[in-house]
Amino acid sequence: MLERGEVANSWRRERWDSFRLLTPNWQSRLPGLHYDGTDPDGYMTMGEITAFLERYAGHARVPVRTRTTVTSVRPAEGGYHVTTDSGEIGCRTLVIASGACNLPSVPAFSRAVPPSVRQVTPYEYREPGQLPEGGVLVVGASATGVQLAAELRRSGRPVILSVGEHVRLPRVYRGRDVLWWMDASGVWDQRYDELEDLDRARRLPSPQLVGTPERETLDLNALVAMGVELVGRWAAVRDGEALFSGGLRNMFSLADLKMERLLGTFDEWAEQAGVEAGPPERFEPTRAPDRPRLRLDLRSGEIRTIVWATGFRPDYGWLDVPVVDEKGRLRHDGGVVDSPGLYALGLPVLRRRKSTFIHGIEPDAREVIGHLAGYLG
Numbered sequence: 001m002l003e004r005g006e007v008a009n010s011w012r013r014e015r016w017d018s019f020r021l022l023t024p025n026w027q028s029r030l031p032g033l034h035y036d037g038t039d040p041d042g043y044m045t046m047g048e049i050t051a052f053l054e055r056y057a058g059h060a061r062v063p064v065r066t067r068t069t070v071t072s073v074r075p076a077e078g079g080y081h082v083t084t085d086s087g088e089i090g091c092r093t094l095v096i097a098s099g100a101c102n103l104p105s106v107p108a109f110s111r112a113v114p115p116s117v118r119q120v121t122p123y124e125y126r127e128p129g130q131l132p133e134g135g136v137l138v139v140g141a142s143a144t145g146v147q148l149a150a151e152l153r154r155s156g157r158p159v160i161l162s163v164g165e166h167v168r169l170p171r172v173y174r175g176r177d178v179l180w181w182m183d184a185s186g187v188w189d190q191r192y193d194e195l196e197d198l199d200r201a202r203r204l205p206s207p208q209l210v211g212t213p214e215r216e217t218l219d220l221n222a223l224v225a226m227g228v229e230l231v232g233r234w235a236a237v238r239d240g241e242a243l244f245s246g247g248l249r250n251m252f253s254l255a256d257l258k259m260e261r262l263l264g265t266f267d268e269w270a271e272q273a274g275v276e277a278g279p280p281e282r283f284e285p286t287r288a289p290d291r292p293r294l295r296l297d298l299r300s301g302e303i304r305t306i307v308w309a310t311g312f313r314p315d316y317g318w319l320d321v322p323v324v325d326e327k328g329r330l331r332h333d334g335g336v337v338d339s340p341g342l343y344a345l346g347l348p349v350l351r352r353r354k355s356t357f358i359h360g361i362e363p364d365a366r367e368v369i370g371h372l373a374g375y376l377g
């Protein structure tokens with residue numbers, strides 16, 4: 001197993017200081033190792049996550065070669081030839097487990113932003129004090145965007161949040177963590193080959209959730225109550241101005257409707273399964289601003305920093321096998337890549353809705369490795 005940094009590298013290098021998992025502790029389970037601390041309903045801090053993964057590497061006796069960067073993989077007689085910064089390796093099969101989120105996705109029009117405005121991605125962001133004084137425009141209202149908007153607002157800065165398509169969820173539903181419902185009701189176990197629109201499921205943004213000791217809900221209403229200003233999806237930059245889409249009201253209604261449908265699914269399942277929980281709840285609709293602004297002069301000094309919380313993508317720059325499509329996505333069927341002996345794990349909805357979560361890896365890995373063993377056999 002080759003790792004360019006250390007065990008738990010992405011958590012150590014690519015997250016901000018206050019980061020906590022949004023999945024509850026009891027859900028942090030890997031084959032043969034479950035969370036066994038005193039706070040099963042809490043959310044791990046960065047130190048706790050790295051300690052958990054280090055413990056797992058020891059427990060599973062994984063032969064990790066750290067500080068070994070793979071710079072090229074190419075087909076070779078009987079398998080693949082791997083070049084690393086510390087030597088060459090030949091192998092019959094290869095599993096790509098290099099992560100789904102290696103690079104931040106930033107729109108091309110970011111290049112037209114005036115140089116007086118600093119631009120950061122979540123991979124560079126550590127804490128509010130690192131940014132220039134003044135207003136911040138956070139772009140993207142999924143898990144990362146809502147968490148960073150809240151932290152920056154709490155630090156006393158004016159914050160504008162540009163909202164595109166998003167997934168709204170309450171932190172707690174009928175007295176239980178909403179991710180308990182996802183898990184127990186079987187939603188997270190839905191398989192890739194049973195989904196109506198797999199492509200869409202794979203592109204779904206992360207839910208608006210944060211893991212805090214208070215189990216707070218961090219939806220758009222909560223952000224507005226904190227003083228965050230909402231604007232529409234950022235569509236373009238023209239003459240130094242950011243142009244935002246209108247139609248916030250429709251977008252909010254759609255996200256509310258989808259949340260209601262999901263909660264309805266939980267209610268139906270709870271009734272059938274005879275689950276004891278509080279009574280069904282419904283939440284206040286997302287309040288749209290009366291007249292959200294459609295443009296913002298980026299040269300006026302109102303905004304000193306832009307935080308691009310517009311998602312992440314994998315980096316296959318080192319993969320010299322023709323299995324990546326024009327959109328940069330790996331061509332695979334449930335982790336069986338379109339080249340004999342090549343496999344992948346940890347990609348969105350690889351085999352199940354939970355594929356990119358820590359607790360989602362086990363069933364996927366069993367099936368993918370089953371295929372790999374058959375191939376070798």
Ligand SMILES: Cc1cc2nc3c(=O)[nH]c(=O)nc-3n(C[C@H](O)[C@H](O)[C@H](O)COP(=O)(O)OP(=O)(O)OC[C@H]3O[C@@H](n4cnc5c(N)ncnc54)[C@H](O)[C@@H]3O)c2cc1C
Binds near residue numbers: 101
């Ligand atoms: C902001 C954010 C928040 C998240 N929150 C949660 C959460 O709360 N709960 C949850 O379950 N999941 C969460 N996830 C998803 C989380 O990333 C996965 O659960 C898990 O980390 C995936 O593990 P992985 O090993 O597949 O990928 P990664 O953790 O990305 O690991 C891939 C590893 O490959 C190494 N690597 C990459 N390229 C090379 C190369 N060329 N050569 C050598 N090594 C290489 C990297 O250094 C890295 O260590 C979050 C993801 C992000 C981005």
